[in-house]
Structures are given as C-alpha cells and as structure tokens.
Amino acid sequence: MNPSGYFRRFFVRNGTALGTFLLLSVAFWMFVMIILPQAFMIDFSFRHNLPPAELGGAKDTYTTEHYEFMVYGSAESEGEFNTVDLGVFVRTLIAAFFVTLFDLAICYPIAYFLAHSAQGGWSRLMVLSLIVPFWVNEILRAFAFRIMFGSAGVINGFLMWLGVIDQPVDFIRENVALYAGLGYAFILLMIFPLYNAIESLDKNQIEAARDMGASWIRIHRRIVIPFAKPGISSGCTMVFMLSAGALAAPQILGGPSSLWFTQIIYQWFQTGNNWNRGSAYALILLASTIIFVLLMMKVFKVKLGEIAR
Amino acid sequence: MSADVELENVWIRFGDFVAAREVNITIPGGSFFSFLGPSGCGKTTLLRAVSGFMEPSEGRVKIGGKDMAGIGPNKRPTALIFQNLALFPLMTVWENIAFALEVKGVGKAERRKRADELLDLIALPDQGEKMVHELSGGQKQRVAIARALAAEPDVLLLDEPLSALDLKLRQHMRTELRAIQQRVGITFIYITHDQGEALTMSDNVAVMSEGVIQQVTDGNTLYDHPETSFVASFVGENNLFRGRVKETNAQQTVVETNVGPIRARTSTKAALNNGDPAFVFVRPESLKFANGAHADNNIKATVHTEEFEGHFWQVFLDVAGGDKRIKMSLVNEGTALGHAPGAEVDLSFSAELAVALPEGQLAAE
Ligand SMILES: Nc1ncnc2c1ncn2[C@@H]1O[C@H](COP(=O)(O)OP(=O)(O)OP(=O)(O)O)[C@@H](O)[C@H]1O
C-alpha cells in the first residue's frame, strides 16, 4: 500500500475533522512529549557547564567533554580511564541483565500456569493477588523490603532459626535486597506479556506434542517458548530498561559502597549541579541499553514488530 | 503393528454429568472403526480416554490386551489427530512430521529421510521445506496424518479430522484415508457426526447418543437392521409410525398405528410384547405406489409435492392420522409421475422392509 493512498483512506474513514485531529494529536504527542525534551537533553549534553551569566556568550560552544569525562575521567585524576564511573556503568548493566533473567525464570512458570492450567476462578484470584500489591507505593514497598532484608529482619531471622547461618547476613551491603526489590518491582511487566503470548497458544498443540511422547522440557523448548518469544522479548526489554534506569530502589535498597549508574546521573544533576554532564551520562545509559536490547533481539532472532504485538 | 482396543464397562463423569455410560466395545486390531453420533454425545471424551488425556471414572481401557490405567498419553501406543489438527505453526512441514522421531532422539539425517518417505505416502513429495500456513486445508490434513503416523502408533485416533474441509475435498479425503489405513494396516478409530463418512470408510461403526452406545456393527447392517429407534432415525432417512404392538412373533410384528395396522419385521435384538408402545420405521425407498398386486401393507395418502432430483423423485405425502409428512423416494425411470398436489394415492410396502422397534429416543432433525 502506498503512503498517499493510506492517508487518503485514513481521512475517508475518519472524516476530515476527526482525521486532522487524530493526526495532529499524535504529532503533538510525538513532538512535544518525546522529541522536544530529548532534543533539549541532547543539546545540553554537548555544551559546557557554564554559570548562567555566560550562557549564550562566547564560551557557550559545543563540546564532547562530558562524554570524554565518562570514559577518561578528569585531566587531574590518576589512571587512564574513569574506572569508577565505567565500573558502575558496566555493573549496572550486568545486574539489570540478571534481574531480568531472574524475573523471567520466576514469571514464565507463573504465566504458563495462569494461561494453561489454572481454572477460571483460581486464575482470576492469582492475577488479582499479583496486581493488588502494586497498589502499595514504591517507596513504602522499598522500605518494607529494607526492613525485611535488614540484619534483624524476617529473612535473617528465618535463616538463623533454620540454622543455615549463625550470623545475620548483611543483605543490604551484598545488594541482595536491591536485586530482590528490583526483581519484584517489575514482575508484572514480565508476567503480562508472557501471559498474553502463552495464553494464545492452542492447548491442542501442547497435547499433540505430549501425545507424541515429548517430555515437558521438550514441549516448552520446542513449542511453548518459540511461540511465546515475542512476549518473552517484550517482557525482558521492559524489565531490563526499567531496572537499568531505576532510581528509587537503588537509593533505598542499594549497599552503601556500591552505586547504581542512575545514582551517579542523579548526583551530577542534583549535588554536582552539572546538568550537562548529567544529561550526557543519561544519554549514554539510554543509548547503551537500546543497543544491548537490539543486540539481544538479533541473537534471539526477534523482530522489533513482534514485540509490539 | 496393530492392536486391539477394548473398552470394558467404561463410564466417564464430569461431576454429576455422565459423558459416557457403560461402554463395552472391542475394536479388532487393523480395522477401521468409527464412532458416529450427534454433537456433544461424548465422542471426543471417549477418544481422550483411549489416548490417555483422561482416565475413565470407572472401567478399563485396554490396548493390545494391556490395561492402560495410569499410563499417560506420551506412553501409549496411540497417536491422536485433533479436531483442529494442531500442527506446529513455527516448524516446517518436515519438522512437524518428524517431531515424534525428534522426541525419540533420532538423528537429523534419518529424521529427514523418514519425513520424506511419509511425504511420499501422503502424496506431498518435495513440500517438506514449506511452513504449515503455506499449505491448503487438505494438505494440512494429510500432514497431520503423516505426523501421527511417524510415531508408528499401533492405533491412530482421528477426531473429526475432515470437518473443516469443503464437501469435495472431504469426499476425496475419505477415499484417501481408507487407502492409507489399508496401506499401513494399523487400527484406525475415527470420530464423526457425518454418517456418510462413517458408512463409507469403516469396517464397523458404533452409533452413540448421550454417552450411550446404541449399536455396533458394519455400515450395511446399521442401515438395514437398526436395533434402536435412535439408530433408525439417525442413520439415513426414515418414516416413523407410532402405535402399540397388536401381535408379535420371532419374524413379524403387527403394530396398530393411527394409519391402521402395519406389519413389520421383528427386530432381532429388541423384545416387544403385545400392548407395548412401538415405533415402525419405513425407509423412503421402501415405499411404492400400490399396483394392485398383493402387499403386506397398504396405506392411503395424499400427495403434497413431487420433487425431481434427476436420479430420484422425492414425493412428500400426508397420511390421514399420521403425525408427520412422509417421504417416498422413487428411482427415475424416465417418465413423469404426474400426480397433482392433493391427489389421493395408495402406497404399499413389504413387511420385510419395515422394522418394529420399542418406543425410544429419536435423533434430533
Ligand atoms: N472437561 C469437561 N467438563 C465438563 N463437561 C465436559 C467436559 N468435556 C466435555 N464435557 C461434556 O461432555 C459432553 C461430550 O463432550 P464431547 O466433547 O465428548 O462431545 P463430542 O461428541 O465430541 O461433540 P462434538 O461432535 O461437538 O465434538 C458434552 O456435553 C460436554 O459438555
């Protein structure tokens, strides 16, 4: 279908007034809500951090100094690379990756059960019991996790009662609380795409495979997972992006000695009062997570269009 | 290899609902056996009990003499072809067919070779690389059969596999299925609500209604010697006369009906006593215009319409006292019948071609 024909049909179907309105509102959304703010950030990231008086002056030129800083650090610092920031950056991506895997491992069985085994009433109850906890706001949830994982918290108490450990484990310092908190925060974003994908799989296909002697592992590997791949990738993409970009959970649950990359960005904006460097860092995070996700999609042979299904 | 399938006193219940009631059937190994019955009568349920997706609430399923209780579908020597085929859409045709071999751990080259052999068997050579959605309905059908055969089952179970096809293809696939069955020589258990399919393909047919097996026999006997009123009204067309038994012996029974006494054959299985309520069934092709010669039965009727169907004349008639319009089929002998609507005619039929059965359930029209 050629584009002009498509537009003509769009207007014929919706009428000129409604068609114009729809088109304009989508354009407005795209431009004002997405493109414009990001364009400002991009512009920001390539400028010097100047006091207000010098903005627009002779010194206000384009520069890549903030991007260079992220890689090489300041001129005075020892060492060739900015090991601190780069280290945090890589660690954040790796941790977000594992949080995603962890969520996938937990959510896949749940989604499969909801979609294919649970009977009407049960599945509704389960979905409800998954959704309702998210009415609790993020900060309350995070602090509750902190208490739970604290040295006097229920988890340590339980493990000590079992006799698995005799000293409380510092889950906060070890970042266990952080990973658990992040994993929990995005669990619904993993379950629902998985559930939608698995639910649309014809039950007879599973039975047919079973009838031909396939084990459950093979049924999942050959039938269910390939079918659910678009759901798996859209769930993983969302969880990965949001974990890598999370701020509240790392602030509250992160160990004192380890930072999340978003916390560094936040520091540049807030305490460092260097918005230019902050936006450069944030854009680096954005670009690298997008590249990482596209790479993963390439590896697992998923097309971008499938994710939107 | 083929195997006998025995259902011994099988009951299947869903809560209070009984989907199969006291089913006793022996299906000889290597035969083509059909379950025929209206929608919802429990055919799929029974098939699922044979394939192992469900255990009977009571009774036994035996395959090849072995009790199947507790043996899952993946361990039974059966392969099921689903009502909607359930081909794997993300695999190529040959991968679909070779799936059972993949499960057994057969190497890829060997799998491919076997898949190609089966593609030849179902007359789809060189189509292995296609995806399932690129095939036509009839081709998908055949791939489903090949996929099931690849598992080398002793018993192939088919759940209305032709229902999604158009009439022409359905008729073609009937012949094809029968031919494949004879080539591979295994037991086929076929489910359908289409009597044409059941009668043309099967060695034996079990007619089912509301979870109860009505009669098990070959297609010919089913048509000519129905044992219950359900079978008589479900298989083929039949004219029904209601009445009470006036006299009966081993050969003939006289039933006093609203249109007068009718002399009919006594059914071998169903016992009737004097005074019992009874149904008499007469097939449209058994009715004739009376020609003055002696006949066992004579009834008066009024012509309603005559329809010309090329091969046949269908004549619809009203009988005084009869509760339904009756139908008569006459072979076209090249001359018009020429009865005006409303014409009074005499009909006759022989007692041998009418059957008296105990009053019972009738098939829905
Ligand atoms: N899981 C179940 N729970 C409760 N009732 C069921 C279940 N499965 C089937 N039934 C009932 O058992 C009866 C027989 O169902 P079945 O699917 O065997 O019919 P069928 O003869 O195959 O019909 P069709 O020709 O429409 O496929 C139906 O009344 C159905 O509602």
Ligand SMILES: [Mg+2]
């Ligand atoms: Mg069915």
